[in-house]
Amino acid sequence: xxxxxLDLKKSNGSEQILTAENKQTHEVxxxxxxxxxxxxxxxxxxxxxxxxxxxxxxxxxxxxxxxxSFSADGLPxxxxxxxxxxxxxxxxxxxxxxxxxxxxFVFTSEKQTIIAQFQLENSFNLLVKDLEEQTLVLYTFENGxxxxxxxxxxxxxxxxxxxxxxxxxxxxxxxxxxxxxxEEYTPLFRSTTKSKLxxxxxxxxxxxxxxxxxxxxxxxxxxxxxxxxxTFTQSAIQKPKKISNSFFQDNKLYQxxxxxxxxxxxxxDYNSNETLKSFHITKNxxxxxxxxxxxxxxxxxxxxxxKTTKKFLNYLSYLDxxxxxxxxxxxxxxxxxxxxxxxxxxxxFIASYSVDDFGFYDNSSSYYPPNYSSGYIHTETVYFExxxxxxxxxxxxxxxxxLAIDNIFYFMSLNKQIALDSILKYKDFYILSxxxxxxxxxxxxxxxxxxxxxxxxxxxxNTPSSFKKPFQKRP
Numbered sequence: 001x002x003x004x005x006l007d008l009k010k011s012n013g014s015e016q017i018l019t020a021e022n023k024q025t026h027e028v029x030x031x032x033x034x035x036x037x038x039x040x041x042x043x044x045x046x047x048x049x050x051x052x053x054x055x056x057x058x059x060x061x062x063x064x065x066x067x068x069s070f071s072a073d074g075l076p077x078x079x080x081x082x083x084x085x086x087x088x089x090x091x092x093x094x095x096x097x098x099x100x101x102x103x104x105f106v107f108t109s110e111k112q113t114i115i116a117q118f119q120l121e122n123s124f125n126l127l128v129k130d131l132e133e134q135t136l137v138l139y140t141f142e143n144g145x146x147x148x149x150x151x152x153x154x155x156x157x158x159x160x161x162x163x164x165x166x167x168x169x170x171x172x173x174x175x176x177x178x179x180x181x182x183e184e185y186t187p188l189f190r191s192t193t194k195s196k197l198x199x200x201x202x203x204x205x206x207x208x209x210x211x212x213x214x215x216x217x218x219x220x221x222x223x224x225x226x227x228x229x230x231t232f233t234q235s236a237i238q239k240p241k242k243i244s245n246s247f248f249q250d251n252k253l254y255q256x257x258x259x260x261x262x263x264x265x266x267x268x269d270y271n272s273n274e275t276l277k278s279f280h281i282t283k284n285x286x287x288x289x290x291x292x293x294x295x296x297x298x299x300x301x302x303x304x305x306x307k308t309t310k311k312f313l314n315y316l317s318y319l320d321x322x323x324x325x326x327x328x329x330x331x332x333x334x335x336x337x338x339x340x341x342x343x344x345x346x347x348x349f350i351a352s353y354s355v356d357d358f359g360f361y362d363n364s365s366s367y368y369p370p371n372y373s374s375g376y377i378h379t380e381t382v383y384f385e386x387x388x389x390x391x392x393x394x395x396x397x398x399x400x401x402x403l404a405i406d407n408i409f410y411f412m413s414l415n416k417q418i419a420l421d422s423i424l425k426y427k428d429f430y431i432l433s434x435x436x437x438x439x440x441x442x443x444x445x446x447x448x449x450x451x452x453x454x455x456x457x458x459x460x461x462n463t464p465s466s467f468k469k470p471f472q473k474r475p
Contacts, residue, residue, distance in 0.1 A: 001431075002444040004041055004049065008420075008435060009034040014064075017420040017442065019433040022070045023121045028426065029076055030433060030442055033057060033065055040076065040093055041442065051095050059102060063089060066117055067124035071143045079124050079141060085114045090141060105146055112137065116179040118199055127179075127197070134168040138222075149225055153218070156229055161211050171195070175210050180248075183425055185326045185333075185405045188383055191247055192322030192339045198248050205248050212244040215255055217270075232273060235264035235280070243317065243338075249325040252276065256336060260317040265289070265336065267392070277392045283310040291397055292385040295337075299379070306382065315382045328403060328449050331395055337383025404430045404447040411445070 008015045014035040021028050026045040031038065040053040063080040066088075070076055077092040090103040112128045115136070119125070123142040130137060134154040140147045153168040160166050175194035180186055182198055198205040204220040217230040234244050234257045244257035251270045256263065265279040279289050287294070287309055294312045297303040306312045319338025326333045387395040402410075405423075408430060412418055421434035429448045436443050 001446045002043070002047060002049070003436075003439075003441045004030075005440065006032055006039060006435065006442040007440050008032065009036060015420060015435070016065045017422065017433065017435055018065055018068065019422050019424050019431065019444070020068050020076075020119070021424060021426060022074060022076075024070070025074055026427075027074070028424070028431070028444075029068075030444075031065065031068065031076070031078060032435070032442060038078075038093075040095075042095065047444070053093055053095055053098055055093075055098060055100060058100075060089065063087070067119060067141075069119075069124045069142050070122040077124075077141075077144070085117075085126065088141075090144070092144070103144055105141070115177050116197065118179055118181075120199065121201055127177075129169075129172060129177075131169070149222070151220055151225060151227055153227065156218070156227075158208075158216070159211055161213070171208060171210050175208070177206070182249075184423075185403070186247075186324045188322055188324055188335050188337055188381065189339045191324040191335075192245060192320040194245065196248070207246055207248055207253075209245045212242050212257060215244075215246040215253065217248070217253070230270075230273070232268055235266055235278070237262060237264070241317065243319075243321040245320075245322045247323050247325045249332075250327055254323055254325050254334070256321060256323050258313060258316055258321055260314050263313060263316075265323075265334075281309060283308075283313050285309055287312075287384065289386055289388075289394055290384045291387045291394055291400070294382070294384050296380050296382045298381075312382055312384075315380065319380075319382065326403075330389070332388045332390075333403070334386040334388065335383055336386070337381060339381045340379045401450045404449050407447045408432050411447070 014033070016033045018031045019028065020031070028043040028047060030041040032041075033039070036057060038055060038057050041049060042051040044050050060080050063082055065078060066081045067079045068076055069079075071092070075092060075094060077090050080089045080091065081087065085107050088105040088107065090105065092101045092103075094100065111131045113131060115127045115129050117124070117126050120140070123140050125141070126139040128137040128139065134152065136151045136153070138149040138151070140149070156168065158166050158168055158171050172195060177195045177197050178190050178193035180190070180196050180198045182200055194209045196207050198207070202222050204222065206218040206220065208216040213234055215232045215234070217232065219228045219230065221227075232246070232253050232255060234255055237257055237259050239259040239261060242257055242259045244255070246253055246255045248270070253268045253270055255266045255268065258264070260283070262280065262282045266275055267277040268275050281287050294306040294309070295303040296306050296315060306315070316338045320341050321338045323334060323336040387400060389395055408423060411432070412421065417436050417438040418434045419437050421432065424431040424433065429446055432445045432447060434443055435441075
């Protein structure tokens with residue numbers, strides 16, 4: 001699609017490449033940095049190179065590139081930060097005279113911790129948890145300024161699985177928030193988290209699944225800072241040991257709850273709370289709403305098939321359950337399964353498992369972690385995939401074409417010279433950008449859903465079908 005000669009100097013892993021879209025002009029920018037210099041490539045909306053900038057990095061020190069924004073004049077500002085975000089340097093780059101201007105932001109509060117950093121339209125954002133107040137704080141960087149918005153959760157009530165009232169801070173401390181980008185495929189290892197924040201242009205949706213009986217949803221208006229609460233009850237399972245989670249997609253809430261004997265999957269309309277579709281299976285049933293086999297996968301090993309629902313549910317009951325929902329133009333892809341909780345692995349007895357309702361460790365108590373069973377710590381992932389049409393009918397495997405993300409992962413698995421890669425959703429396709437370590441070039445490649453007949457490389461492949469790794473970050 002596009003390539004540009006780029007000689008990045010290796011130095012302590014300081015090399016970085018970030019590809020971004022100006023949401024107003026639809027221009028695409030590539031920001032490439034090593035320990036000494038910054039190079040910026042500017043492409044128009046047809047992805048032709050129109051301008052470039054190269055200059056020395058000044059006063060950056062040990063800071064890393066964490067984000068970007070675009071001002072009203074279309075010029076980019078890059079944000080460089082220390083690991084703890086204690087100091088952030090904003091540098092605006094001018095293409096006309098090839099100069100730059102620095103602004104410093106010092107994050108001095110020891111009573112706040114960073115939850116997530118993300119782009120929102122053309123701004124760079126930090127979401128912060130106040131460690132004392134029952135609030136989330138949003139810092140928005142744009143046009144050389146920083147704006148603050150505070151979202152107060154002190155008026156809402158929270159209960160743990162034993163119906164005991166706890167604080168918002170306790171829930172978030174025990175279940176750290178995972179940021180979910182609405183238009184991106186979410187791997188299973190991220191969607192099994194109990195607290196998820198879905199990012200939209202004018203709102204956040206925070207879902208909490210710490211209580212297996214229900215999903216608490218908070219709709220956060222970014223303009224007014226108003227928070228609205230909704231509660232979605234999970235289907236009833238009689239066994240005391242049960243696991244549950246949810247996923248928000250396209251104004252629908254997908255809820256799942258399971259034990260070692262049964263599993264429910266419910267799809268509910270977010271606005272009305274009406275159940276649109278419900279699936280229920282027991283350990284003796286065949287799961288007729290899945291497209292793939294039941295799979296078990298250990299890290300760095302190939303997935304293997306589990307022959308029975310009973311075995312699947314038994315493994316699942318010792319893991320963190322979750323589901324990921326991704327929608328393209330035609331179908332909805334569901335990945336449902338369980339992943340090991342990394343925090344719980346290691347010693348059988350870890351004091352951090354026992355915490356009081358205010359978030360303080362109770363060192364007098366220790367017990368077996370949830371993924372412990374008969375002398376064995378469960379470290380596998382189990383899952384299956386379902387592909388549905390708009391009527392929730394299962395699409396058969398032979399009718400499926402690969403998603404763009406499938407093609408990207410497959411391409412990357414065959415090209416070992418790829419480094420510093422990133423994926424950008426652009427118009428109706430995806431751009432994989434990376435540094436080719438052999439040719440020393442910055443490369444952009446276009447990927448679409450389907451068999452990519454216009455791509456000479458992928459056209460030669462016989463079976464570019466399903467290449468996702470649900471719990472691994474990258475191939």
